[in-house]
Amino acid sequence: MSRSTILWSxxxxxxxxxxxxxxxxxxxxxxxxxxxxxxxxxxxxxxxxATGQLSMGHAFFLAVGAFGYVYFASEPQEGGAHALGGLGxxxxxxxxxxxxxxxxxxxxxxxxxxxxxxxxxxxxxLALIFIGQFAMTNATPVTGGHNGRPVPPMELFGFVxxxxxxxxxxxxxVPFGALERLWFLGxxxxxxxxxxxxxxxxxRPGRAMNTIRDHEIAAGxxxxxxxxxxxxxxxLSSMYGGLAGVLVALVFQQTVPDYFGLLxxxxxxxxxxxxxxxxxxxxxxxxxxxxxxxxLLTRYSDALPLIVQPGQEGVGAAEAAQxxxxxxxxxxxxxxxxxxxxxxxxxxxxxxRPLPAAAPxxxxxxxxxxxx
Amino acid sequence: MxxxxxxxxxxxxxxxxxxxxxTVRFAGLVALDAVGFTVEPGSVHAVIGPNGAGKSTCFxxxxxxxxxxxxxxxxxxxxxxxxxxxxxxxxxxxxxxxNIALSPRLSVRDNLMLGRHRLTRAGFVSAGLRLPSARREAxxxxxxxxxxxxxxxxxxxLAMPVGLLPYGVQKRVELxxxxxxxxxxxxxDEPVAGMNxxxxxxxxxxxxxxxxxxxxxxxxxxxDMGMVMRLADAVTVLDFGxxxxxxxxxxxxxxxxxxxxxxxxxxxxxxxxx
Numbered sequence: 001m002s003r004s005t006i007l008w009s010x011x012x013x014x015x016x017x018x019x020x021x022x023x024x025x026x027x028x029x030x031x032x033x034x035x036x037x038x039x040x041x042x043x044x045x046x047x048x049x050a051t052g053q054l055s056m057g058h059a060f061f062l063a064v065g066a067f068g069y070v071y072f073a074s075e076p077q078e079g080g081a082h083a084l085g086g087l088g089x090x091x092x093x094x095x096x097x098x099x100x101x102x103x104x105x106x107x108x109x110x111x112x113x114x115x116x117x118x119x120x121x122x123x124x125x126l127a128l129i130f131i132g133q134f135a136m137t138n139a140t141p142v143t144g145g146h147n148g149r150p151v152p153p154m155e156l157f158g159f160v161x162x163x164x165x166x167x168x169x170x171x172x173x174v175p176f177g178a179l180e181r182l183w184f185l186g187x188x189x190x191x192x193x194x195x196x197x198x199x200x201x202x203x204r205p206g207r208a209m210n211t212i213r214d215h216e217i218a219a220g221x222x223x224x225x226x227x228x229x230x231x232x233x234x235x236l237s238s239m240y241g242g243l244a245g246v247l248v249a250l251v252f253q254q255t256v257p258d259y260f261g262l263l264x265x266x267x268x269x270x271x272x273x274x275x276x277x278x279x280x281x282x283x284x285x286x287x288x289x290x291x292x293x294x295x296l297l298t299r300y301s302d303a304l305p306l307i308v309q310p311g312q313e314g315v316g317a318a319e320a321a322q323x324x325x326x327x328x329x330x331x332x333x334x335x336x337x338x339x340x341x342x343x344x345x346x347x348x349x350x351x352x353r354p355l356p357a358a359a360p361x362x363x364x365x366x367x368x369x370x371x372x
Numbered sequence: 373m374x375x376x377x378x379x380x381x382x383x384x385x386x387x388x389x390x391x392x393x394x395t396v397r398f399a400g401l402v403a404l405d406a407v408g409f410t411v412e413p414g415s416v417h418a419v420i421g422p423n424g425a426g427k428s429t430c431f432x433x434x435x436x437x438x439x440x441x442x443x444x445x446x447x448x449x450x451x452x453x454x455x456x457x458x459x460x461x462x463x464x465x466x467x468x469x470x471n472i473a474l475s476p477r478l479s480v481r482d483n484l485m486l487g488r489h490r491l492t493r494a495g496f497v498s499a500g501l502r503l504p505s506a507r508r509e510a511x512x513x514x515x516x517x518x519x520x521x522x523x524x525x526x527x528x529x530l531a532m533p534v535g536l537l538p539y540g541v542q543k544r545v546e547l548x549x550x551x552x553x554x555x556x557x558x559x560x561d562e563p564v565a566g567m568n569x570x571x572x573x574x575x576x577x578x579x580x581x582x583x584x585x586x587x588x589x590x591x592x593x594x595x596d597m598g599m600v601m602r603l604a605d606a607v608t609v610l611d612f613g614x615x616x617x618x619x620x621x622x623x624x625x626x627x628x629x630x631x632x633x634x635x636x637x638x639x640x641x642x643x644x645x646x
Binding site: 196197199200202203204205206207208210211213214215217218219220221222223224225226232236278 | 475485490499
């Protein structure tokens with residue numbers, strides 16, 4: 001690890017620690033959505049960026065995670081036509097099961113994911129979105145139907161990630177409500193998800209995935225079981241989607257089927273393209289960009305030309321954000337093939353060091369101990 | 373079956389490659405017509421022929437990329453025609469590609485590490501969690517990769533993305549990646565195509581060095597006749613998907629059928645007896 005990497009990590013960790021003490025709830029909520037989006041985008045980047053398998057169905061796996069968590073954690077409710085099912089499991093267990101459920105859903109689809117490549121898989125996964133929408137609005141006892149259902153707050157070792165007015169938690173003069181508490185949970189989950197994905201990408205599986213993307217035939221000839229890898233990455237990416245779904249549900253405190261539609265799936269693709277395909281940092285940068293853009297535009301809409309205040313006629317902040325990130329995708333595809341991360345890397349390479357000089361030739365001898 | 377090699381070509385763990393009556397048809401077009409030859413253990417065997425003779429098709433059948441319509445390919449005890457590419461790789465058959473098939477954005481080191489895929493075990497979980505076993509494995513194999521890079525003369529480029537390297541160097545990365553598989557049979561598809569004189573000479577020296585230090589069998593597809601005659605112990609000549617000659621280089625060189633195929637005399641596709 002280079003010194004600049006350590007400095008950057010330390011600065012980010014400090015920022016993550018300090019932010020809940022200074023920013024108000026609405027900023028924290030957007031920050032949490034960005035974290036959830038980052039986890040989901042990392043998963044999609046493993047599949048689409050690193051392995052070259054397009055998925056338009058990522059939102060489906062977020063939905064599986066979100067509704068899975070709600071179903072596993074909620075107590076069943078009687079109420080005639082509006083009866084809601086649930087298993088009433090402890091919430092951490094429900095969260096783990098929800099992620100596994102998303103993995104199982106990905107596994108069920110993986111025979112298809114293993115056989116189709118690139119854009120063809122994209123079309124096939126589109127079906128998941130529509131199947132998901134249909135199932136969510138009709139499986140009312142599980143999902144609550146069109147209006148969704150409330151999300152039980154996470155409770156870890158007796159610590160509740162929710163507002164507790166009867167026993168307020170105050171740290172350094174700052175009242176710690178649901179969002180402040182969830183902030184740290186989100187940060188830890190994102191850190192874990194990011195480190196795991198980085199390990200995968202830099203290790204043996206990552207090299208195999210990249211070669212499948214760059215040259216499928218070469219990957220097979222080099223000993224990579226291509227179909228098995230495609231299926232495996234699809235399952236892993238689904239589990240990342242499931243985890244992002246759990247976090248989104250916890251932050252929203254209400255799950256709504258409409259949210260997990262095609263637009264969300266496309267937003268995830270926009271994130272990894274804008275941020276940078278194939279890397280963890282790219283996914284995180286893209287997720288923050290796409291999630292925070294509407295918020296920033298709303299906040300500063302009075303200072304920006306052409307953007308009107310909420311409620312007035314004209315291009316509002318939300319529409320402007322849509323237009324801007326659409327524009328960002330086009331600009332990145334045309335001018336920045338590596339995304340925002342690629343831009344940063346290029347700027348850093350400009351100040352790089354020269355390469356070391358050539359070494360003399362040696363002869364090669366077989367070493368039996370490295371052979372198996 | 374053991375994976376260990378000795379530095380000499382007499383080692384029994386390098387098996388014979390026997391190609392028998394392999395036919396490949398692509399919807400009516402016969403790309404290979406009952407082709408057969410044998411690569412003796414530790415020898416350099418060249419497959420030559422004019423453009424479109426079926427040399428690359430032959431390679432693709434041997435490495436499992438194409439399915440043979442009929443015929444058999446045996447490597448030791450294993451029948452290859454029914455196996456997928458990764459299972460053939462697991463038997464110790466490595467190949468390079470005529471058109472470079474590397475990951476341009478990965479470093480030379482990472483491209484070479486891919487060659488270690490079949491020799492390593494780390495999966496998603498152990499790589500993701502950076503388990504000690506995965507780290508030890510990576511360290512051990514990185515060491516061997518660096519040794520092979522030094523042998524091929526790629527040490528200065530190890531950290532560079534492959535896409536930034538000149539063509540001739542990329543061809544050497546291809547060869548090094550195949551060597552990283554610790555192959556028992558190395559298949560080189562036009563290793564000097566598109567190279568200049570100096571690069572050709574270097575590559576030829578490298579192939580000789582591989583053969584001398586590892587004693588593995590080498591199957592070579594090449595257009596450069598000078599190089600084939602210098603390197604090969606045996607030559608198989610293909611023309612329009614058929615074998616028209618097979619034998620030691622001197623004999624093949626003077627075969628009237630071969631001269632006709634190469635100089636384009638007005639012979640129709642008549643049956644040739646080797």
